Amino acid sequence: MLTPTICRMKVFAPRLASAAQPGQFLIVRADEHGERIPLTISDYNKEKGTVSIVTQQIGASTTQICAMEEGEAFADVVGPLGVPSEFTEMSPEALSAQRYIFIAGGVGTAPVYPQVKWLHERGVAVDVIIGAKNADLIIYKDEMEAVCDNLFICTDDGSAGFKGLVTAMLEKLVAEGRTYTQAVAIGPMIMMKFATLTARKLNLPIIVSLNTLMVDGTGMCGACRVSVAGKTRFACVEGPEFNGYDVDFDEAMRRQGMYKTEEIEAGHKCKIGRGK
């Protein structure tokens, strides 16, 4: 457990580990009766055939995942899914001209880590802002410190680092004269929305990673559809990363809450109104 409600686990999945790249995700099913839950890949080891995943307990399924003990196995693990981060396709010359700022919110810090690590290993300049409610909810601090140039911590209550939001931190860094060519924000939808607004104000390009609802994760169901630059896109196969400026965050947030009522009732009597 990284915090009382966030757990990290290593999963043995050799094919997946050998194919995984930064920016991709996977889907797990805890047991035969479970949902398919999309989770970001927070690290992978191609030699050992393992991938790391980080889960925050928010509903019945994620609670079940977090309750799993070492040695237990998921019923299913599938991936890697989604398109790898844009920078994995860039030439070394193009990359060396970049200065990245990653904005990580809460459990979104986990998928930021492999991206920062990948860039750092290739000598690209990377700064990271980690935001959390309080000091206890900060994850991946030490790991991140080891792979970035500068790490900045913000908490809502000031119990660690800067007291305030990640957006204020970003503005502060730029005001202090730091220059960036590309921002990447991963975290709660609302944080990515405001990070995008701030980046736009600062004239900074920004990429966001959308954690939409999904069933299959292969482009089959369309539950993950989002409006990007006025067009409907499937986050699972065309994302999860998109240009932040183009994303309709309000729609994405509304769609994310679609099964809220059902989820609250999960583990309960009849959820489908049969026999009404």
Add this chain to the structure above:
Amino acid sequence: MANRIPRVPVREQDPKVRATNFEEVCYGYDASEATLEASRCLHCKNPRCVAACPVGVKIPDFIAHVAAGDFAAAALKIAEDSSLPAICGRVCPQETQCEGSCILGVKGEPVAIGKLERFAADWNLENGGAEVEKAPANGHKVAIVGSGPAGLACACDLAKAGYDVTIFEALHRPGGVLEYGIPEFRLPKDKVVAAEIEDVRRLGVKIETNVVVGRTVTIDSLMDVEGFEAVFIGSGAGLPKFMGIPGENLNGVFSANEFLTRNNLMKAYREDYMTPIHAGKKVVVVGGGNVAMDAARTALRLGAETTIVYRRTETELPARREEVHHAKEEGVQFAMLTNPVEILGDEKGWVRAVRCIRMELGEPDESGRRSPVPVPGSEFEIETDTVIMSLGTSPNPLIAKTTAGLETTRRGCLVADEAGVTTRQGVFAGGDAVTGAATVILAMGAGRKAAAAIDAYITSSGK
């Protein structure tokens, strides 16, 4: 005269009762009903039914065994050409294939070939029928992408010919559309789909689930690293279409794929599964194919008042006649010559109503169907909580995008000839991935043809 006997009716669950459960609608024949119905076959010298079957099941021969009471022999006869008879007996559009060409149908009712096939296959599953003959192992490895009807049929023929076959499936259960698309009440999952797939495994076919070809592995890595000499792509047409009208991203608008996958693969209708599903009190299903019928009848069973909205008339409905009939019996409403133009939402972004326009049939289009044209000024609203878009699907672009040299058509379908030969050497394809969304049996037919082509390719390469 044999044809004096009327077609033996098949017993079904009472429509009022079945509208509230997910048990199979049709009970099928029992032994005496099947024997009697089988006695109606005229055993034509040139059986038109066989010619009309995409996999060429020797229909009069198996029916003769049923008539004689030798059900095991009947099942073996079918197994020579079809690996999934209990499935086909349930979901094939017999009225346009075998039964549609039955000579008895000219003046009266055709032989109930589908129901007889189902009977023989079910009997075989229950009584653990005889082993199918299989050639000795030849040591050649073939990979199959997708465990739907095309992939399973291809795998069976290759396994019978001695090949070492592995199927890669992206989802967590094999079966493709048989598992995620067609509902339990039409095609039972454990009793029929899983059981027939188990028969495929018994032939020596390996099935690896949770492998997304194009992501977890690629066609190239399968051939270059894992040593498969040929690959068959039967990845289906899984990408849902939307109409492109305003309001389609409102909460409560789903693709039929999502709605059915949640209910079928993810078993949302069962209380012991965690999958959520949203039907609401009123559901509008847009489209007129089998998938639209499946979605509507599923929504109905989840307790919703359900209406199918289709832009042509009932005559043009592409769904199987039996499905339309069953849907009506169960209480699904049909709004024909109606087309949605906008989906309206409430202040919280949930669906409130669908604005539709009345249509009328105009001149026939290139497909010969009269194309619907809107009646100006005829817009009206249908109040609803949920809209399910069932407008067809297209092939998933993932494999084509990640495989060099594999060409696709403008519609995203893989380019392949009749035998399944693609533009890439050693790579074959068939089923919905090539044709766009069609039927289980056409996909199986394509899988069988590709199996023959793969056999010829590997044999001629002389490895």
